[in-house]
Every structure is written in C-alpha cells, then in structure tokens.
Amino acid sequence: MFSLLKGLWEYFFRKDEYFVVILGLDNAGKTTFLETIKRRYISNYHGMPLEKISTTVGLNVGRIDVGVQRLVLWDLGGQQDLQTLWNEYYAECHGVVYMIDSCDRHALQISAETFNRVIHHADLDGAPLLILANKQDREDALPLTEVESAFDTSVESIGNRDCRIQRVSALRGEGVFEGIEWLAQRVKEKPNRPLKPVKS
C-alpha cells in the first residue's frame, strides 16, 4: 500500500528536468536574460542589480519551474577563449538559447558564424533553437529583419528542427518570458534525448 501511494505521489508530483544552454558572443546579454528569468520564475529571488552584472568567466546556473517542467539554464561566458568550453555542455542539453546584441553591427556577422558552428555540433541534433535579438529597447537596435538576414546562411543547417527568432529586451524583460515558455513547450513535445525525472 505504501509503495502504491508513493508511486502515485511521484507520478503526480514528478517534474521532468530539461537542460538549456544560453550561448552568444560576450556582451550580448545572456546573464541579464538569465537574471530576468530567475526573478520572474523563482519566488523571493533577489539577485544582484542588473546593472551590476559583469562578464561571465565560468558558468551561471538557473533552475526554474515552468508548469510541471523544470528547466536548468546554463549561462556560459561568450568571450572567444571561453567559447571552446561550450561544447562540454551539449551532450546533456535539450534546448539552446542563442543571444544576439542587436546594437553591435560589427559583431553581427561573427555572431552568425558562431551560431552556425554551434548548430553543426552533432550533440545538438534536434535540439530546439530560440534565437533572441536582444537590446531592442535601444534606439540604435537593428530591426529584426536585418538581424534575421545575417543569420540566413544557417537556414539550411537548421533544417526541420524547431527554431524561433524574436526581438527581446533582457533588461526590461520584454519578450523573454514568451521565448522561454515557447522553448519549454518545444523541449517537452519533442525531447531530443532522455529526461531525468526529479522530485518536487
């Protein structure tokens, strides 16, 4: 009887855990995005003021519950010498957030090439891709159509995996929640690798 009740308890209160990497060049706004997400989804979370965030050298982790799903978000440093560490996280990853600085015209092409390299990695086959054109609160931000055209060369490599590109302001929290909820839905519907159930 006890094991039946325990089984039922676990069935109803079990959360599936999905791992998501947040990638993009340095200064794109990845850590700001993660902090904004944590403030929304973690009750009583008091992170550091957004304007005090500095460049990431290691890894920032966020665990959030979106409905019955738990997302573990890995925010990695985007500086060039740190990018070599990114692929150490791919083997466990269910989804990718790729962050672009829409105001940095000079870095846009490099960002697109970096994205192209990321999506060619075999460990990310089938992983849904959420591409965020960030800093859209600024007047000098490129419109989404211009950001999109820089990423056109990746269309073939994206193939039929789920992909969404949208405008956001990580700083103001505009667009970010719709984005993360879309990704949560996609990883749930078509997981690219086995899940690790966790208890509430």
Ligand SMILES: Nc1nc2c(ncn2[C@@H]2O[C@H](COP(=O)(O)OP(=O)(O)OP(=O)(O)O)[C@@H](O)[C@H]2O)c(=O)[nH]1
């Ligand atoms: N205006 C504006 N500034 C932003 C936005 N998101 C981030 N920033 C600013 O961009 C700068 C870099 O933000 P980070 O979140 O540290 O960028 P990052 O991608 O984590 O950078 P690395 O850790 O070096 O890879 C900071 O000064 C942020 O305040 C945004 O949506 N709008």
Ligand SMILES: [Mg+2]
């Ligand atoms: Mg960072």
